[in-house]
Amino acid sequence: xxxxxxxxxxxxxxxxxxxxxxxxxxxxxxxxxxxxxxxxxxxxxxxxxxxxxxxxxxxxxxxxxxxxxxxxxxxxxxxxxxxxxxxxxxxxxxxxxxxxxxxxxxxxxxxxxxxxxxxxxxxxxxxxxxxxxxxxxxxxxxxxxxxxxxx
Amino acid sequence: xxxxxxxxxxxxxxxxxxxxxxxxxxxxxxxxxxxxxxxxxxxxxxxxxxxxxxxxxxxxxxxxxxxxxxxxxxxxxxxxxxxxxxxxxxxxxxxxxxxxxxxxxxxxxxxxxxxxxxxxxxxxxxxxxxxxxxxxxxxxxxxxxxxxxxxxxxxxxxxxxxxxxxxxxxxxxxxxxxxxxxxxxxxxxxxxxxxxxxxxxxxxxxxxxxxxxxxxxxxxxxxxxxxxxxxxxxxxxxxxxxxxxxxxxxxxxxxxxxxxxxxxxxxxxxxxxxxxxxxxxxxxxxxxxxxxxxxxxxxxxxxxxxxxxxxxxxxxxxxxxxxxxxxxxxxxxxxxxxxxxxxxxxxxxxxxxxxxxxxxxxxxxxxxxxxxxxxxxxxxxxxxxxxxxxxxxxxxxxxxxxxxxxxxxxxxxxxxxxxxxxxxxxxxxxxxxxxxxxxxxxxxxxxxxxxxxxxxxxxxxxxxxxxxxxxxxxxxxxxxxxxxxxxxxxxxxxxxxxxxxxxxxxxxxxxxxxxxxxxx
Numbered sequence: 001x002x003x004x005x006x007x008x009x010x011x012x013x014x015x016x017x018x019x020x021x022x023x024x025x026x027x028x029x030x031x032x033x034x035x036x037x038x039x040x041x042x043x044x045x046x047x048x049x050x051x052x053x054x055x056x057x058x059x060x061x062x063x064x065x066x067x068x069x070x071x072x073x074x075x076x077x078x079x080x081x082x083x084x085x086x087x088x089x090x091x092x093x094x095x096x097x098x099x100x101x102x103x104x105x106x107x108x109x110x111x112x113x114x115x116x117x118x119x120x121x122x123x124x125x126x127x128x129x130x131x132x133x134x135x136x137x138x139x140x141x142x143x144x145x146x147x148x149x150x151x
Numbered sequence: 152x153x154x155x156x157x158x159x160x161x162x163x164x165x166x167x168x169x170x171x172x173x174x175x176x177x178x179x180x181x182x183x184x185x186x187x188x189x190x191x192x193x194x195x196x197x198x199x200x201x202x203x204x205x206x207x208x209x210x211x212x213x214x215x216x217x218x219x220x221x222x223x224x225x226x227x228x229x230x231x232x233x234x235x236x237x238x239x240x241x242x243x244x245x246x247x248x249x250x251x252x253x254x255x256x257x258x259x260x261x262x263x264x265x266x267x268x269x270x271x272x273x274x275x276x277x278x279x280x281x282x283x284x285x286x287x288x289x290x291x292x293x294x295x296x297x298x299x300x301x302x303x304x305x306x307x308x309x310x311x312x313x314x315x316x317x318x319x320x321x322x323x324x325x326x327x328x329x330x331x332x333x334x335x336x337x338x339x340x341x342x343x344x345x346x347x348x349x350x351x352x353x354x355x356x357x358x359x360x361x362x363x364x365x366x367x368x369x370x371x372x373x374x375x376x377x378x379x380x381x382x383x384x385x386x387x388x389x390x391x392x393x394x395x396x397x398x399x400x401x402x403x404x405x406x407x408x409x410x411x412x413x414x415x416x417x418x419x420x421x422x423x424x425x426x427x428x429x430x431x432x433x434x435x436x437x438x439x440x441x442x443x444x445x446x447x448x449x450x451x452x453x454x455x456x457x458x459x460x461x462x463x464x465x466x467x468x469x470x471x472x473x474x475x476x477x478x479x480x481x482x483x484x485x486x487x488x489x490x491x492x493x494x495x496x497x498x499x500x501x502x503x504x505x506x507x508x509x510x511x512x513x514x515x516x517x518x519x520x521x522x523x524x525x526x527x528x529x530x531x532x533x534x535x536x537x538x539x540x541x542x543x544x545x546x547x548x549x550x551x552x553x554x555x556x557x558x559x560x561x562x563x564x565x566x567x568x569x570x571x572x573x574x575x576x577x578x579x580x581x582x583x584x585x586x587x588x589x590x591x592x593x594x595x596x597x598x599x600x601x602x603x604x605x606x607x608x609x610x611x612x613x614x615x616x617x618x619x620x621x622x623x624x625x626x627x628x629x630x631x632x633x634x635x636x637x638x639x640x641x642x643x644x645x646x647x648x649x650x651x652x653x654x655x656x657x658x659x660x661x662x663x664x665x666x667x668x669x670x671x
Contacts, residue, residue, distance in 0.1 A: 013439035017422050021381070050440075057441040057598075058422035060381060076343035077538060078500050078574055080588040114425055114592060116382055117346035119500050119572075120507070121166050121205070129384060131165040134205050 001026070002039035011044055016054055019044075020061055029065035030109075059113060067102040067109040069147060071095075072126045076115040079123040087123050088112070090137045094144055107148065155193035157234065158212040160267060162200040164353055165385055170206035171223075172196075178223045182230050192234050198354025200267045202507040204245050210267070217245040261486070261494050262470045263510045266354030271389055274396040277357040283402055285477035289365045290410050293476075298369035299325050302472065305480035306492040311337060311428070311465030312543065312569050313645070314491075314558040317472075323452035324370040324460045333461040334367045334375040335451075336469060337433055341380065341425040342541030343592060344572030347496040348466035350508055352379075352386040355470075356393040360416065362469030364403065365476055367414050370462050375416045378433055381423065390418055425596035429644050430463040431455075432598065443600045444644035467496055467571075487513030491557035495568070499525040501575035502532045514560065518552040521575060532577035536660070540569015542589045543649035546582065548660035582661040583668055587615045589653045597646060604647030607638040611650055621671045628658060628665050 005022050009015040023036050032055055041048045055061045073091065075084055088099075091110055095103050102109045118124045121133025125140075132143055161167075161176055176196060183189050200210050204219025211218070216239045221229070225243055232238050260266075269276035277283070289298050303318025324332060336359070340348045352359055363375045379387060394416050397403045403414045424442045426432045431445035434456050455461025471493060475483045484492040491513040497520060500506050504526035511520060517537060521527065528534055537547050539556075547554075554560055558568050576585065594612040599605045614631050617623045635651035642648050658665060 014437060016439035017420070017436070021420065021422065053441050054439065058424050060423040075588075076592055077542065077585060077588040078344045078572075081501065081574070081576065081580060081585065113423070114596065115341060115343040115345075117340055117349050117380070118165050119344050119346060119498065119574075122500070126382065131169050133166045133169070 002036045003043070006040060006043040013044060013046060016040070016044060016046070016051065017058075020051075020055060024061060028068070029106075030067075030070060031062040031065050065102070068107050069127055070109045070111060072111045072113040072116075074114070074116050074118075074122070074124050075112045076119075078115070078119040082122040084123040084135075086137060087125070087135050087140055090140050091144075094141060108144070156191050157214070158193045158195055160195050160197050160200060160210045160212065162198065162208045162210075162267070163196050163385070164199060164350075166205075167207045168385065172207050175207050175221065175223055175226075179226050179230075182226050183234070186230055186235065188230070188234055195270055196272075197269065198266050198271045199350040199508055201263075201509070202245065202505060208245070211239075214239065218243045219245045260510055261474045261483075262351060262358070262467055262496055263354065263508070264474075265358065266350065269355070271354055271356055272392055274357060274393065274400060277355070281477065282357055282473075283361055285473040286361050286364045286402065287408060289368050289476050290408055290412060295325060295369050295371060298365060298476065301480050302369070302475055305475045305483040306490075307468065307471055307475060307483065308491060308493075308558065309465055310467035310471070310495070310571070312342070312540070314568065317464065317468055320452060320464070321366065321370050321462060323450065324372075324462050327453065327460045329460060331374070331457075331459045332370055332372040333456045333459055334363055334370065334372045335430075335433065335437065335456060335461055335463045336363060336375065336377040336466060337428065337430065337463055338377050338379040338383070338386070338466050339421050339427045339433060340383075340466075340570075341428050342543060342570040342572060343589075344500055344538065344541050344574045345498060345570040347498050347508065347571050349383055349386055350498075351466055351470050351496065352383070352390060356386075356389045357397075358470050358473055359390075359466055360393055360397060360403075362472035363416060364414060365472050366462060366464060366469060368412060370460075372462065373413050373415065375414065376437060376456075377416065377418045378421060378427070378437060379418060380421045387418060387420065394418070424598070425592075426598040426644070426646050429646065432644070433463065434461065441598070443598055444646075446643075488555065488557050488559070490559040495556070495571055497524075497571045497573055499573045499575065501537075501573075502529045502577040503527065503575050504529050514555040514557040516553050516555055517547065517573070520556070520573065521552075525575075528575070528577070532579075534575065535578045535580060536576045536582060536585075538574040538576070538585065538589075538653075539572070540652075541572045542592045543645070543652060544569040544572065545652050545656040546585065546660060547656065550660065581619075581668075582657050582664050583615065583619045586653060586657045587612075587619045590615045590650065593646070593650050601641075601643035601647065603638045603641040604643065607634050607642070607647060608650065610634055611654070618665070618668060621668060623669050625666065625669050628669065632658060 037048055037051050040051055095108050097103055097110050118131050123135045124133045206220040209218045232240050299321045307317045308314045367375050405413050427436045427442040429444050430451055432442040436442040451461045451463050487493045494510050495513050496510045509524040539545055590612045594608040597604045597608040614627050635654045639648045639651045
């Protein structure tokens, strides 16, 4: 599977970021496994340590298996002064996990992130590709409840 | 051509998409055709409207009425009351607006001239407003050197934070004779509180493209990359559509307008690292490496992407270029101040009545921006401080409300203009708390290449945490200053050189507060 994804891109180093994005998005657990790193290393003819270097540098990649839905709550100053800490507390309570952890049923992973550029609607979080703004504790509960039902 | 008695502008952005704007527009169109209004009322899906309401926001012209948080169940009422009977629906109006007119938000529009007016996904809309005339002029009627000189004479300075004169930057790269040169657009907006570039790209992607084209011609680059953060899905989608449309129209590609000039523009997606806003780190990232900054010199203008001469410019900077070429340097320098001509796009956030986006003359005071463009403070709140320029910016107190906001004037107070983010705080908010949040950000984003920044950001975070908790002393406060000053002098890139700004301004302007908190 990894080889097929790699083959979509020319075997040049500048495509590494794209290959990593693609492999991570295609994996049901949204992460880059050691096997994937090996496959990329062979395809791009780059040492594995270079790939790990890049992979662990950027915040969008993960080397650990993650949940079906990835929650990324913004913790930058504009969201912070609008109460993102309260939202974080609420998320931890309703999900029963800490930051960087995945719920037992494998549905959610809770992460923190830097500014998402949607500060007009702070506090803000992203779940997978979607942005949720103007968060309140009630609203967060509602969003998670709905997603639980859907999946 | 059809004439409509009313235009309904629907803002399409990340939040409204999440709120279901696409099905809302569909339902609205259906309702209009049901009531026979399709020929009278025009619906235009556009970019940012200039204010930040909740959910789906709409502006109705010519009445200039703003609605927010619209849902599909409101459509019948909206059509019956407003569009049929001409009575705005009071309970759906933009809550914070009151009598405040958002028209004011667009004082001098250069960069945002089309934003919220044209459909950003239609190239014909852009061409209809005079778009790509500057590109044609630059390509067929001007020599590259003339373009560089025109931009130099305009006095345009980089809008990404550092404020380097754009024409001068181009003049380093233009005369070099190599096989390949590049233009790289820095659209990796990551400064907390800043999202002007997102709004520029969402509202008018073609204007950015036209700026890129002119820049490429001026310096002789045949390839351009837009390095954009992965989270900006709508921008990526709109830019890609704009690039495809340009290719179809022959505006870019091979032998453009029979001039013999080729140009290819590609979008490159980032993976989340604040430091990649630094131009050499950005180049490293483009090459498929960790985003570590490079030693300068050589500057990217001489040796950049794959060691070829590369001009790296911010989105807002390039979006100014078509205006300069179309109207001339003199017209551009009528705006703003003598040392710093032109306009600046700000995003105003926090405890103001009317958070939003505005484009004003360089040199407009913070007081004017807050009072005239953001409707003053939110009801019941008093101004305490404003964080200007994001995490790498300054915390300004009331004393500095009347300082002109341009690079030269702010320099006198060793302040920086930064990226154009203004975060307003009320009297109940704690400065130490704010500083804590900023330093936590730097600790997280330090790339780890050089020791002063890697260790310094950790120590600063440790100290501010102690102070915030009430366990610190004034010695700790002074130690923070010392560490940050050392970092400013010794760090490899601008990231490590930046924390001093916020720390010094916070301590200088709010020393009493630090004394109070350390003596608790």
